[in-house]
Amino acid sequence: MPASNDSLNTRHVAETRAALVRVGREMFSTVGYHAASSDEIVTRARVSKGAMYHHFKSKRELFEAVVIEVLSEYGTRLSKPRIKGADDWVRLIKLALRYLKAASADDAFRQVVLIDGPVVLGWVRWRKIQWEVGPVGFEAALENCMARGLIEPAPSKALAHTIIAAVSESVMFVAYANDREVARKEMEGVVTTLMNGFRIRPPQN
Structure with a gap:
């Protein structure tokens, strides 16, 4: 037919x-x-x-659609292959480090999301898109870690925003670095130390 x-x-x-x-x-x-x-x-x-x-309505609106598409795809890519670790908190740290790696290894992600994104869309809109598209399930993952006694109890939404903001700034640091690979390695240590500061007990290897 x-x-x-x-x-x-x-x-x-x-x-x-x-x-x-x-x-x-x-x-x-x-x-x-x-x-x-x-x-x-x-x-x-x-x-x-x-x-x-x-x-x-404008080139800017088209750009926003591209940012959302890139972030959505990258959110899926971040979870593959499956992240292994001693516990859920270790796996969340490794997820954050994968995101950090994008700033040094993925030129398209770096240019569209990290460099032009906040400038073209404005900081508030850019961060709102990151929150809506990027950290799907992140708040629930934090609540799970608290329920399991892995990290200190805290308001999950506030903690999610704090960690995402810290990781986002770390990613921007790498994206704008002259030597992105060196900056990434330095920041990996900083992010790991920062996130492990929320632990109730040290990770079991």
Whole structure:
């Protein structure tokens, strides 16, 4: 049975948006937000400028969609392969270190999320997106660690914000470092020490 006009239109709309996000992501990752022009984005995506503004009110709105996509994908990637450790708190520390590694090893993540993200979107919006997209289940994971007696009792939401803020700043330090690999190794030790400061008992190896 042939597809209806409505289903064809819906698919076309979805494909157009996907093409804009894909090309925008490629350009924002390689040349940065400010050097990526809307004209070149629509040309590479093979859509009209009117089509772009039908989906996104501005280049900034397209950029936000790209940031959300990159963060969502990276959140999934952070959990693979499965993190092994002596206990849940050790595994959370290793998860934080994986995120830290992205600042030195993943150029697209570094450019889009860490360098252009806070500048283009503004600090408040950038942090809100990180909280909504990135740390899925993090607060619950902290509550689990407290229930197991691994870390000191504390308001879980406040603790989650504190740890995420500290790790985010650590990641920014690495992202802007002249030698990112050296900075990452230094910060890995700092983050590990900081997070282990919340422990009730030392980790069992």
